[in-house]
Amino acid sequence: MAESGIYKYTTQVQLKILALLWRDEQSYSTYRETIKPKYFSKSIHIDLCRIIFDYYEKYGTSPTMDVLIEEVTQMCSKTKSKQKLEEDYIQAISDMSEVELYDIEYLKDKILSFGKRQALVDAILESAEILEKESDTQYSKIEKLTKDALMVGEGINDLGVDIYDNIEERFISYLNDEDVIERVPTEMEILDQCLGGGVGRTEQCVVVAPPGRGKTTFLISAGAAAVENGYNVLHISLENNEKQILRNYDMRLLKKNMDYIKDNVDKSIAAMFNIKKFRKGKLKIKKYPAKTATVNTIRAYLDQLKAVEGFIPDVLIVDYGMLLKPLQNYTDKRSGIESVYEDLRAIADDYDLALWTAAQGNRTALSKKIVTMADLAECFAIANTADILLCMCQTQKEKSKGDMRLFLGKVRDSADSLVLRGKILYETKKLEFNELVEQTDEDDEDEENNGDWE
Numbered sequence: 001m002a003e004s005g006i007y008k009y010t011t012q013v014q015l016k017i018l019a020l021l022w023r024d025e026q027s028y029s030t031y032r033e034t035i036k037p038k039y040f041s042k043s044i045h046i047d048l049c050r051i052i053f054d055y056y057e058k059y060g061t062s063p064t065m066d067v068l069i070e071e072v073t074q075m076c077s078k079t080k081s082k083q084k085l086e087e088d089y090i091q092a093i094s095d096m097s098e099v100e101l102y103d104i105e106y107l108k109d110k111i112l113s114f115g116k117r118q119a120l121v122d123a124i125l126e127s128a129e130i131l132e133k134e135s136d137t138q139y140s141k142i143e144k145l146t147k148d149a150l151m152v153g154e155g156i157n158d159l160g161v162d163i164y165d166n167i168e169e170r171f172i173s174y175l176n177d178e179d180v181i182e183r184v185p186t187e188m189e190i191l192d193q194c195l196g197g198g199v200g201r202t203e204q205c206v207v208v209a210p211p212g213r214g215k216t217t218f219l220i221s222a223g224a225a226a227v228e229n230g231y232n233v234l235h236i237s238l239e240n241n242e243k244q245i246l247r248n249y250d251m252r253l254l255k256k257n258m259d260y261i262k263d264n265v266d267k268s269i270a271a272m273f274n275i276k277k278f279r280k281g282k283l284k285i286k287k288y289p290a291k292t293a294t295v296n297t298i299r300a301y302l303d304q305l306k307a308v309e310g311f312i313p314d315v316l317i318v319d320y321g322m323l324l325k326p327l328q329n330y331t332d333k334r335s336g337i338e339s340v341y342e343d344l345r346a347i348a349d350d351y352d353l354a355l356w357t358a359a360q361g362n363r364t365a366l367s368k369k370i371v372t373m374a375d376l377a378e379c380f381a382i383a384n385t386a387d388i389l390l391c392m393c394q395t396q397k398e399k400s401k402g403d404m405r406l407f408l409g410k411v412r413d414s415a416d417s418l419v420l421r422g423k424i425l426y427e428t429k430k431l432e433f434n435e436l437v438e439q440t441d442e443d444d445e446d447e448e449n450n451g452d453w454e
Contacts, residue, residue: 204385
């Protein structure tokens with residue numbers, strides 16, 4: 001336990017907080033997860049808080065004053081050190097019962113700030129121990145401790161929405177064909193139609209393909225489309241370096257290959273300035289080495305961009321989730337991968353953005369005409385976390401011609417198991433789908449593949 005000098009809240013305020021939790025069951029229900037007994041600076045208050053909380057959890061109500069005194073008496077009878085303090089415990093109970101709670105709203109604010117501050121103090125102290133004791137420092141543990149502390153009390157007064165609130169406004173929005181979430185178009189026309197306009201804020205879209213079939217190209221094409229439509233995009237790369245990603249975006253935004261750009265540098269520069277002037281969307285690119293960054297690394301970067309540059313992305317692209325490091329160690333590799341995609345999904349919710357990422361198809365996907373959820377390498381559970389799952393399907397023969405099919409493996413609130421046919425334009429990093437086709441039995445058959453796995 002830290003020394004009491006580390007806490008700024010006076011003993012009297014702490015006593016009032018404890019009294020409120022004891023005497024007001026609604027306050028206990030609301031703030032139980034915000035306060036831990038060890039947050040109090042006096043050992044007497046710690047013990048009383050523990051007794052009160054244990055009684056609530058066992059009996060569903062607060063202990064009476066008589067019960068509280070009885071529990072204290074029993075506790076003090078077990079050790080000589082506490083026997084000497086029994087009168088102090090009884091006096092503290094008396095003070096808690098008599099203290100006036102007329103400033104209850106003030107106290108509720110204090111409970112939140114007190115709980116969050118003490119959680120941060122706890123996290124800092126535990127982080128210091130990790131840094132001191134562990135030779136191979138587990139920075140992901142420190143990230144998780146800090147994140148959990150910062151989340152203490154968040155959303156505590158949000159009790160959800162009532163179906164009978166704002167009825168007129170809600171039903172008029174249906175009449176106007178307004179979606180319940182804002183959707184960011186991909187500019188792949190048929191795909192946008194199938195997705196109801198694009199990938200929505202708070203949604204996670206996972207693109208599945210075997211190695212070398214264009215996952216990064218797909219993500220760049222989607223990111224550029226968002227920029228062209230005035231949205232801010234953050235592209236996190238865990239494979240290619242920033243210069244490679246920048247070059248690919250240059251080609252996609254200009255719709256020109258690199259040979260043209262080299263031969264027409266002045267025109268290309270002018271065209272890029274026009275895009276900046278008229279399209280309004282911004283693009284940030286950040287590279288992290290594979291298996292070093294965690295989801296919390298991305299969260300910290302998002303917060304830093306907002307604080308330092310005022311940059312708030314509407315779209316986050318993570319290329320790709322399997323190359324992120326889990327927040328904790330798992331003996332089972334699949335569990336670690338699943339946790340990463342679950343944590344990415346939480347980012348989409350917490351930051352109100354559309355999230356694109358990818359997943360590796362397994363070895364057999366190279367020779368299949370239709371890649372489905374069953375072809376997810378390492379972790380089928382990725383499909384459970386995704387709102388949208390798009391499977392890139394391309395035989396070796398189709399790759400040589402730039403043909404591409406897209407299997408909609410999962411689309412929340414819409415039809416899935418559809419197949420789109422189109423082109424992947426490798427030289428300009430753009431995908432085009434112009435035909436919706438029926439999946440036939442023939443599509444499910446494997447086609448002989450002469451390509452290598454890597």
